[in-house]
Each structure stands twice: as C-alpha cells, then as structure tokens.
Amino acid sequence: MMSESTPNGERQPRAGKSLKAQQRRQEILRIAMDTFAARGYNNASLQEIADRAGVTQAGVLHYFRSKAQLLTSVLDLRDATDIEQLGPDRPRGLAFLRHLVDTVRRNTEREGIVRLYAVLSAESVTEGHPAQDYFRDRYTGLRTFVTDALAEACELGETRPDLDLEDAANAIIAVMDGLQIQWLLAPDSVDMAASTERAINALLGGLADKPDQQRSEAL
Template identity: 45%
Template sequence: MSRTRGTDRRESIIRAAFEVIAERGYRGTSLAAVAERVGLTQQGLMHYFPSKEDLLTAVLETRDEWDLLNFGRSAAPPAMTPGQLADLVDYNATRPGIVQTYTVLSADSVTEGHPARQYFHDRYRRVRAGIAQLLERNRELLPPGLTPEQLAPLAIAVLDGLQLQWLLDPEEVDMPQSFRDFLTLLGTKP
C-alpha cells in the first residue's frame, strides 16, 4: 500500500522539527524555521500543523512510536527485561539526533507554561512505574534495604544522565556499556 503525499509531507516536517529542536531548543524553534528546512512556507506548514504546540506533540508522539516499533508494542517498561532496557540504550546510541531532541525537550519542559510539561510529567510517572515493575521481578537481586520504587527514579536518572554525558562527549562516555555497568551494580545483569 503506497503512502499518500500528505503523510510523506507530515513525516518530513516532523523529521525537520526534530533537527531544528535539537539545534535550537523548543523556544528557539519557529514554524518558519521548520518550514524553511522542508521547503515550505510557514502557511504551507500550518496546513499540516496549525500551531507550534501541535508540531511538538507530533514530534513527541513520533519518538515514542519509533521506540515501540523498534521494540515491539509489548516492550513498554513494565514488560521489558533488563536486557531489553540495555538494548534500548544501544538503540539510542545509533540515533544521536533523536536523543538530543528528547534531552533538549525534557530539560525545557521543566519551565512553567512549557507545552510539553504535562507530557513529560506523565511520561516519567509511567516510566518510573514500569521500571519499578521490572525491578520488582528481580527483587531478590537488588541491593538490600532499597525497594524497586526507590530505585526506579535512580535508574531513570542514570539513563537520562548518561544520554546527556554521551551527547557532550561521545568519545569519552560509552553510554551502552555504562548502562550495563549500572545494571551490574543493581545485580540485574542484562
């Protein structure tokens, strides 16, 4: 089945938005800059995305869809194994532009009134719960005195912190290996 021209155009706009957001941050991104990147006028882009917030929502949803397609629909954090989580880190190491966009948007979202604030709030809540479930399945291997619920935000901090360090110094920070080292510390080798 062939895709429509409109679908192809939407996808090219979203990819361009990823690039511009990674370069300039959300606040520094304009619809005009994204339109220019794909060879459209701002009015032409607004036919597909009437507002900057609509485009941001599409960017975030597309990133999540790419992850689900790569890891199968059942591989949301609650269903993942430590090995699959390590594989996700490996996968992210192959797409620095996507990781950079996510890192920039998640950091930007902590500011009051940011249109992605609720998205990231809800996403982190889901991911914490999912990682806590993953760790619960390996409870006997965890450091004594720490619950899966206590360790889940630490695991996310390691994931996000490694991404940031890797983006800043990819020659010095081996993100996939460092995450596997962290899993070893938890006693949940992939």
C-alpha cells in the same frame, strides 16, 4: 505499522486527504524533529522548519495549527526508549532490563533522538512549556515499568510495595537520562551502554542480597 490517529486531543486542521499531502505532513514532522533536537523548542522557529521542508511558514501551519501542537505531534510520533510500543507481550524482569540496555546501545547510533529527548525533557520543566504533561506522564509510566521489572527480577513477589524498589527504579531511569547529556557534550568520554549496564547490575545486586535491612552501610 502504527495507525495514523494521534492520541493527542487537539484536532488538526483538515490535512492528510491526498497521498502527497500525507507524505508532506510526514516530512514536516521529520524535519521538525531534527530541528527541535538541534535547537530546542524555544529557539527553533517555524520559519526554519518551513525552509528546510521547502514550504512557507504558513504552509507548516496548514498541517499543524500551532508550534506547540507541532511539538506534541513530534513527541507522539515515537518514543526514545521504544518501551511504550512493545505492546502487552513485552519482556519482563531481567529481560526488560536487558532490553533497556539494548535500547541505550542502539541510541548511540541515533544522536538525533537522544538530543530531542534530552533537550526537551529538561526544557519542559520551565514555566508553561507545552511538553510538560507529556514528560510528566512519560516518567510516571517508565517508573512503573522499571519498578515492576525490578520486582520480577528479584522474585520478591509483589506483596510489599517497596520504597527501595522505587528509589532504585528512579536511579536507573536517571542514569540513562543523565548519561545522554554527558554523551552529547563529550561522546568520547562516555560509554552510555557500559555505564548503564554497570549501574543496573550494581543496583540489582544491591536489591537481590538484602531481604534483611543490614547491608549497604558503606556511606
């Protein structure tokens, strides 16, 4: 189990002493996640979250000193791709990419989380959004993970810091994100896992058989 300390710098108001309070806090967090997922950050209100949790608006602010801090707490709570919590003995190379596809497949059963990250990541690019740093860091981390995995999978050796590799990594991350929005709007028209797998395979193929700069002159 994960310890309770949030990596988040802002201090919480004194909360979490009694067991009941800790449970309440957790419950508010869960409900806030659902609400932010369904309505976005700006359109969700503390009032609505409080109502759903069965407390007053001020009750929510007893546990989280501001709406923005509630959001960052929700985001710290768990990661949509489960990558960061894999730990140091995480899978490498091909196995990592397979893990990505598995995560996408599992996400088909977790619409709430998909919604949360799809909506908030895009909303975060607006002026002064409180989750901007979170997502910037998140993408930086993901980029490194995927780039490394690609290099390992192709057994290129880590000698050359390959720009093509980064482009491919970005494309893989992008395809996962982009599919989420399409899937949320029209679940029956999109097979997230199949499309992701196909894209990763294709990109991997393109990288593998190209030590010389000849190929891929299709366009």
